Amino acid sequence: MTDIQLPAVAPGARILGLGAYRPRRRVTNDDLAQMMDTNDEWIQSRVGIAERRWASEDETLVEMAVAAGGKAIAASGLAPDQIDLVIVASASLRVPIPGIGPQVGHRLGIPRPGSFDLNAGCAGFCYALGVASDSIRAGSSRNALVVGVERLTDVTNLEDRTTAVIFADGAGAALVGASEEPGIGPAVWGSDGDQFNAIEIAAGSSTMTMAGQAVYRWATTKLTETLVAAMERAGVTPADIDVFAPHQANLRIVESMTKRLGFGEDVVVARDIVQSGNTSAASIPLALTALMESGEAKSGDLALVLGYGAGLTFAGQVLVLP
Amino acid sequence: MSREDIQTGLAEILEEVAGVTPADATPEKSFTDDLDVDSLSMVEIATAVEDKFGVAIPDDELANIKTVGDAISFIEKNQG
Numbered sequence: 001m002t003d004i005q006l007p008a009v010a011p012g013a014r015i016l017g018l019g020a021y022r023p024r025r026r027v028t029n030d031d032l033a034q035m036m037d038t039n040d041e042w043i044q045s046r047v048g049i050a051e052r053r054w055a056s057e058d059e060t061l062v063e064m065a066v067a068a069g070g071k072a073i074a075a076s077g078l079a080p081d082q083i084d085l086v087i088v089a090s091a092s093l094r095v096p097i098p099g100i101g102p103q104v105g106h107r108l109g110i111p112r113p114g115s116f117d118l119n120a121g122c123a124g125f126c127y128a129l130g131v132a133s134d135s136i137r138a139g140s141s142r143n144a145l146v147v148g149v150e151r152l153t154d155v156t157n158l159e160d161r162t163t164a165v166i167f168a169d170g171a172g173a174a175l176v177g178a179s180e181e182p183g184i185g186p187a188v189w190g191s192d193g194d195q196f197n198a199i200e201i202a203a204g205s206s207t208m209t210m211a212g213q214a215v216y217r218w219a220t221t222k223l224t225e226t227l228v229a230a231m232e233r234a235g236v237t238p239a240d241i242d243v244f245a246p247h248q249a250n251l252r253i254v255e256s257m258t259k260r261l262g263f264g265e266d267v268v269v270a271r272d273i274v275q276s277g278n279t280s281a282a283s284i285p286l287a288l289t290a291l292m293e294s295g296e297a298k299s300g301d302l303a304l305v306l307g308y309g310a311g312l313t314f315a316g317q318v319l320v321l322p
Numbered sequence: 323m324s325r326e327d328i329q330t331g332l333a334e335i336l337e338e339v340a341g342v343t344p345a346d347a348t349p350e351k352s353f354t355d356d357l358d359v360d361s362l363s364m365v366e367i368a369t370a371v372e373d374k375f376g377v378a379i380p381d382d383e384l385a386n387i388k389t390v391g392d393a394i395s396f397i398e399k400n401q402g
Contacts, residue, residue: 046360214381217365252362
């Protein structure tokens with residue numbers, strides 16, 4: 001029998017460029033108070049959100065993914081024909097067939113990429129980043145575009161003020177390529193499927209429900225070990241971390257995780273939720289892009305990221321910022 | 323552990339988690355109505371109770387705990 005040949009593997013993969021798309025329409029807490037029984041103080045104290053972006057009709061999942069993906073490609077300095085894998089992470093796809101990855105790749109001028117959509121809820125971006133990194137290191141692809149995109153407002157019940165004030169829209173993307181020095185640590189991922197219905201769009205329903213207390217408890221008690229493992233697997237210590245960018249689900253969860261990890265003033269903590277709300281699979285690249293644009297984070301910084309959400313799923317890794 | 327000791331320990335948790343003055347954490351007080359403790363802070367209290375007293379309060383039990391006295395009774399009944 002002839003042996004299967006494997007390509008020479010890249011020693012590492014890293015993010016070469018980041019990009020984001022924020023929908024035009026800015027919705028403040030006072031705007032929400034006109035639509036439902038809520039107020040700024042209630043929202044800020046519960047979830048720490050001051051405003052969020054809601055997509056308009058023309059800001060579709062594909063359009064937002066293309067906008068964010070195009071910026072990530074431009075930032076990487078690569079040409080579209082150097083890219084051969086497109087992964088779109090989203091939990092708000094309303095059309096089950098076809099997936100939007102191939103269309104996003106086509107619109108960006110990427111010739112015939114391997115492409116698929118990935119649904120791991122709010123953990124989707126970190127899952128997709130792990131798959132892209134591993135794919136490059138194994139030789140299945142050379143350069144990969146990873147996009148997290150959501151229109152959560154399409155699946156939000158405006159009558160349910162516990163979720164309507166939280167969920168929002170947007171897109172973020174990362175262009176991942178091979179590198180001599182590893183720039184993406186091993187993904188530490190897992191799931192707690194016993195809580196499968198803690199966040200769900202139930203069969204026959206068109207909107208998402210969330211068992212807020214159960215998810216909050218899970219996020220603040222069960223995920224610290226994942227963050228610690230992500231650092232250990234990457235061979236770094238908490239003292240090496242420059243930037244902490246967990247999924248932007250609730251500012252109180254961000255603060256709780258920061259405290260549990262013992263991160264002090266010297267670590268830049270992403271709090272993009274204050275301006276962006278919870279954008280699920282888009283939240284981490286949106287937050288990283290915001291930190292880099294503001295100058296709070298810089299190229300070469302070591303970032304710890306963690307996605308977590310519906311499933312319940314989680315995935316974290318350590319990254320070098322591009 | 324006596325009810326008094328549990329109340330003292332619970333008051334410490336309430337001060338840490340929700341900024342409640344220990345003297346205000348008396349059994350008849352409602353977490354929501356009197357002490358301004360919201361639903362997510364209740365989860366943090368449950369987590370802290372488990373750390374401090376070794377008593378787990380599941381979400382469905384948490385929903386039945388309305389007053390400081392309810393919490394003290396739950397801890398007293400379930401402590402090892």
